[in-house]
Amino acid sequence: MWASCCGLLNEVMGTGAVRGQQAGFGGGAGPFRFAPNTDFSAYPSPAAAGANIVCKACGLSFSVFRKKHVCCDCKKDFCSVCSVLQENLRRCSTCHLLQETAFQRPQLMRLKVKDLRQYLILRNIPTDTCREKEDLVDLVLCHHGLGSEEDMDASSLHSSRSQTSGFFTHPFSMSVSVSSQGELANRRGSTGNGTPLRTPGLSRKRARASLSDISSLEDIEGLSVRQLKEILACNFVNYSGCCEKWELVEKVSRLYRESEENHKTQGEKMQLNDNDDNLCRICMDAVIDCVLLECGHMVTCTKCGKRMSECPICRQYVVRAVHVFKS
Structure with missing residues (x-):
């Protein structure tokens, strides 16, 4: 009953407003009657507009009791429950947890994998290639080192802009002093202890163990x-x-x-004959210690087996080569 009355009132008021605005049509505008369309609105509904504004941690919408805050590190939106206020800076729980470790490798290794992965996801860093916890720690340290370098570059750029007057008054002396300081720093870094200086945040690329x-x-x-x-x-x-x-x-x-x-x-052993059955059929130097799959033939060593695309006996495609231990 209430819905039908509201619909009738809306239709009467909408029709009257349209008729008042469309006085030029007169009485002959019967077939072209204008009625308000309640299904379409030029403005988005409040529910649809605020549906995407949620906390990145808990997924709840912001309200009067759950205020929105922006993390100073990852620049994402978090509620007051999922963020921490420290030294007048608002950080999310994940960034605050890693900030407490001072980005030291032993401290980072004690954290949970989900915290390290969440820290990288908040910065839009892919973690698909990380198979172990050490990979995540290396990625965190690498990103933190690059971020600190960008801050240093920005601060140096700001200081150089503030000293433009001195630079233009004494260009030659400034360039000589900067170059001499750079050479001195390079000498100290390269000859101080016999090893180059290392950036604390950057991780070195390690060679694969063999x-x-x-x-x-x-x-x-x-x-x-x-x-x-x-x-x-x-x-x-x-x-x-x-x-x-x-x-x-x-x-x-x-x-x-x-x-x-x-x-x-x-x-030191014998000069192996060409007829020895234990020799690799490809290089004729190493011992046969590899089986080719899926055919199962053992005719090569491990080094030659990983280079084979097809079996030299049956010409079947080699899916993979597996090392075999002697009994």
């Missing part, structure tokens, strides 16, 4: 899980069933002992 880096079995115990996996993957050893570090250490130790035995047989 079996040639190991000099004894004791060195294997000091390797990290990532380095152990890199060595096994480089030598085509499957480690999918390994759940503990000692299992990876055992596989790498076995691989190291076998490689040492192969080096001994190649160096």
Whole structure:
């Protein structure tokens, strides 16, 4: 009843307003009667306009009791519950958590993976290539170092603009002093301790671990899980069933002992004949220690097997090559 009365009142008021504005049409404007369309509005509804303005952490809409704040680090919108006020600066919980670590690697390694990943996602940094926690820490340190460098560049640019009058009055002396300071800094960085200076925020690109880096079995115990996996993957050893570090250490130790035995047989043992069945059919130098999948033929060493696109016996496409240990 109430809905029908409101609809009738709306139609009467809308028709009267239109008729009052369209006096020029007169009585002959019957077929062209103008009625307000309630389904269309030139202005968006308040619910639709505020649907996208939500807190990035909890996902709740902002209100009088849940005010909107902008994080000073990631520049995203957060509510008062999901943000922290410190030194007149408002930060979200994630940025505040990482700020407390002072971006030191040991402190960052103690954080949870979801916090590190959330910190990178808030800055629109892809984390698809990160497989381990150490990758996330390296990415955080790299981004933090680049951000600090940009701040330093901005501050140096501001100071140089403020000193333009002195620069134009003494251009030659200023250029000489700047160049001499740069050379002095380079000399200190390169010859101070025999090593170049390192930016604290930037992480160095590490070379992939290989079996040639190991000099004894004791060195294997000091390797990290990532380095152990890199060595096994480089030598085509499957480690999918390994759940503990000692299992990876055992596989790498076995691989190291076998490689040492192969080096001994190649160096000091007999001059191997061409008819020896244990020789690789490609290089005729190393021992056969690789199986080609999916055909299952064992005719090559690991080094030659990873270069094969098809089996030399059955010409079947090689999906992958797997290292085989001797019994």
